[in-house]
Amino acid sequence: MVLDKVKKISEDIWEIPQDYKPGMNVPGRIFLSDKLMEGLESGAVEQTANIATLPGIQKYSMAMPDVHIGYGFPIGGVAAFDADTGVISPGGVGFDINCGVRLLRSSLTADQVRPRANDLINALYEAVPSGLGSKSGFLVNDAQLNEVFRIGARWAVENGFGVKADLEHCEENGEMKGADPAKVSKKAHDRGKPQLGTLGSGNHFLEIQMVEKIYDETVAKAFGLREGQVTVMIHCGSRGAGHQICTDYVKVMERASGKYGIRLYDRQLACAPLGSPEAQDYFAAMAAGANYAWANRQIISHWVREAFKKHYGPDIKMDLLYDVAHNVAKFEEHEVDGVMKTLCVHRKGATRAFPPGRPEVPLAYREVGQPVIIPGSMGSASYVLVGTQKGMQLTFGSTCHGAGRVMSRHEALKDIRGNEVKRELLERGIIVKAPKDSAIAEEAPEVYKDIDNVVDVVDRLGISKKVARLTPIAVAKG
Amino acid sequence: MEKDFEYLEHTADAEFIAYGRTVDEAFENAALATAGLMLDPKAVKPTVEKNVELSGDALDTLLYDWLSELLYIFEVDRIVFAKFQVRVTGENGAYSLNAIIYGEGVEKHPDIFMHVKAVTFHDLRFEKRNNIYEAQVLLDI
Numbered sequence: 196m197v198l199d200k201v202k203k204i205s206e207d208i209w210e211i212p213q214d215y216k217p218g219m220n221v222p223g224r225i226f227l228s229d230k231l232m233e234g235l236e237s238g239a240v241e242q243t244a245n246i247a248t249l250p251g252i253q254k255y256s257m258a259m260p261d262v263h264i265g266y267g268f269p270i271g272g273v274a275a276f277d278a279d280t281g282v283i284s285p286g287g288v289g290f291d292i293n294c295g296v297r298l299l300r301s302s303l304t305a306d307q308v309r310p311r312a313n314d315l316i317n318a319l320y321e322a323v324p325s326g327l328g329s330k331s332g333f334l335v336n337d338a339q340l341n342e343v344f345r346i347g348a349r350w351a352v353e354n355g356f357g358v359k360a361d362l363e364h365c366e367e368n369g370e371m372k373g374a375d376p377a378k379v380s381k382k383a384h385d386r387g388k389p390q391l392g393t394l395g396s397g398n399h400f401l402e403i404q405m406v407e408k409i410y411d412e413t414v415a416k417a418f419g420l421r422e423g424q425v426t427v428m429i430h431c432g433s434r435g436a437g438h439q440i441c442t443d444y445v446k447v448m449e450r451a452s453g454k455y456g457i458r459l460y461d462r463q464l465a466c467a468p469l470g471s472p473e474a475q476d477y478f479a480a481m482a483a484g485a486n487y488a489w490a491n492r493q494i495i496s497h498w499v500r501e502a503f504k505k506h507y508g509p510d511i512k513m514d515l516l517y518d519v520a521h522n523v524a525k526f527e528e529h530e531v532d533g534v535m536k537t538l539c540v541h542r543k544g545a546t547r548a549f550p551p552g553r554p555e556v557p558l559a560y561r562e563v564g565q566p567v568i569i570p571g572s573m574g575s576a577s578y579v580l581v582g583t584q585k586g587m588q589l590t591f592g593s594t595c596h597g598a599g600r601v602m603s604r605h606e607a608l609k610d611i612r613g614n615e616v617k618r619e620l621l622e623r624g625i626i627v628k629a630p631k632d633s634a635i636a637e638e639a640p641e642v643y644k645d646i647d648n649v650v651d652v653v654d655r656l657g658i659s660k661k662v663a664r665l666t667p668i669a670v671a672k673g
Numbered sequence: 674m675e676k677d678f679e680y681l682e683h684t685a686d687a688e689f690i691a692y693g694r695t696v697d698e699a700f701e702n703a704a705l706a707t708a709g710l711m712l713d714p715k716a717v718k719p720t721v722e723k724n725v726e727l728s729g730d731a732l733d734t735l736l737y738d739w740l741s742e743l744l745y746i747f748e749v750d751r752i753v754f755a756k757f758q759v760r761v762t763g764e765n766g767a768y769s770l771n772a773i774i775y776g777e778g779v780e781k782h783p784d785i786f787m788h789v790k791a792v793t794f795h796d797l798r799f800e801k802r803n804n805i806y807e808a809q810v811l812l813d814i
Contacts, residue, residue: 266793266794266795266796266811266813267793267794267795286793286794286795290790290791290813291790382745382749385745385749386745386748386749389749390748395788396788397788397790397814435748435749435790438744438790438791438813439745441791442741442791442792445793445794446734446737446738446794449734449794461794461795462794462795462797463793463794463795465794603682603687604687604787604814605680605682605687605710605787605814606682608786608787631783631784631786633786633787637787
């Protein structure tokens with residue numbers, strides 16, 4: 196039994212011993228409560244162990260409490276590689292490069308918004324193209340697309356989508372350095388061009404929420420959050436551009452792995468040594484994909500603000516609280532065995548959660564720590580957390596990214612009826628707008644773990660702390 | 674050969690094994706299995722025709738490229754496919770694929786129920802077992 200070999204070493208921490216399978220350079224660590232452990236898939240354990248065999252991995256191959264089986268890396272996987280001896284793997288980032296989430300905090304209260312929620316969600320649904328293969332309402336030209344890849348959210352702001360302050364409140368300022376549009380294939384350009392400014396499908400959404408509960412008054416104040424306040428959450432990524440970049444480079448890396456003699460348990464783990472031409476090219480393309488996603492969320496934010504202002508007048512505020520990536524690889528400074536090292540940290544379905552004082556944290560929040568935005572599944576709560584020093588020690592400054600699936604989309608479509616889910620949510624006062632009922636079925640609440648259980652684990656472990664709980668008022672599903 | 678393809682269960686993703694008496698047929702059935710995740714191929718009228726030419730040094734990576742190409746065409750040309758004629762030639766180290774694919778504009782099919790986004794290398798295999806070619810692919814959806 197695979198799971199028998201996974202040992203509980205302390206509350207919420209489980210270890211996959213280094214002798215679990217041949218070639219592991221470090222042990223694995225999975226962060227789960229006893230309850231969540233019951234649902235752990237053996238495949239996710241295998242995948243966490245497989246990553247431990249990659250060259251230059253530091254400390255542990257890790258999985259956050261929202262872990263579930265992926266391909267190559269599990270979703271919820273965190274792995275850090277030494278910049279000199281380690282690797283970079285497109286599969287460790289995932290297809291939807293910089294899939295992420297941002298939160299706008301409004302000056303409105305739930306009492307003001309609830310009576311008009313139906314109109315508002317319809318307006319958002321109209322303003323932001325969504326659904327399968329959705330096309331944008333505006334079209335960038337080739338030169339503009341290159342700029343989007345190069346400078347990300349800054350391109351959007353410079354072109355009238357949002358304000359400069361948005362860039363200060365965004366991971367990497369919405370502009371990852373080192374991006375090179377020339378390393379992005381023509382196909383990725385072709386797929387990205389018509390999809391800029393679209394939500395996409397699957398688990399992506401726009402949600403009008405209210406701050407239901409504050410856990411930490413001091414941090415909430417710094418984040419500009421108070422009970423009863425309305426927030427808007429935007430969850431989407433790099434669309435077809437990111438998918439194509441990953442598709443292209445997994446193939447490049449598959450070849451590179453052989454060339455550099457890297458033994459792989461799973462071909463989706465294909466990787467190349469950091470510093471090799473293949474690794475440099477991928478990083479430049481991945482950064483471009485990440486920038487595309489930040490521009491995308493920035494453009495969508497602008498349309499969301501416009502829709503709200505149409506309903507509530509131009510004086511309302513809808514500031515960007517923060518924007519986090521949850522599929523990305525980044526170079527960061529971390530302490531390993533008492534020595535500061537530059538590491539390439541892969542987070543696939545995991546969120547960076549940096550503590551107070553880190554230069555990467557925006558000035559406005561540097562005294563309290565980085566905001567971490569955790570989207571719940573459709574109809575369930577979402578959370579705002581804050582990064583901690585404990586997280587730096589335990590998880591390279593990383594935490595969970597959401598609830599984590601327990602049922603496949605395929606299975607959900609067979610077993611769950613979208614219109615029933617819609618009705619049940621409406622009975623609870625939550626409006627759902629989707630291109631079709633099947634889009635609701637595949638994201639129904641029961642196909643995910645309970646977000647409260649997942650967040651409780653990261654909070655108890657202290658790798659990020661609860662600041663606020665947000666509950667949905669209305670959702671526009673991709 | 675009892676069936677053209679079968680779907681396997683996998684959390685969050687979709688996986689299938691497609692079969693074929695020939696390499697060509699297995700590639701065609703893999704395309705059908707991919708298209709079948711998006712919509713009922715029988716509901717698609719083959720009004721649009723497109724040629725695809727690819728080359729590769731191994732059959733499994735050629736399969737990866739073939740399905741990736743279909744997803745690219747779906748998104749960029751906005752065409753859904755339902756019928757495939759594939760011809761794979763060459764031998765180990767140098768293969769060519771020539772295909773004609775038939776489909777219809779995506780606007781005719783608002784009922785597409787799943788968006789296949791990418792092909793993965795996870796579990797990817799193409800091999801001959803008991804005289805039948807098997808193409809196993811896990812898709813990102």
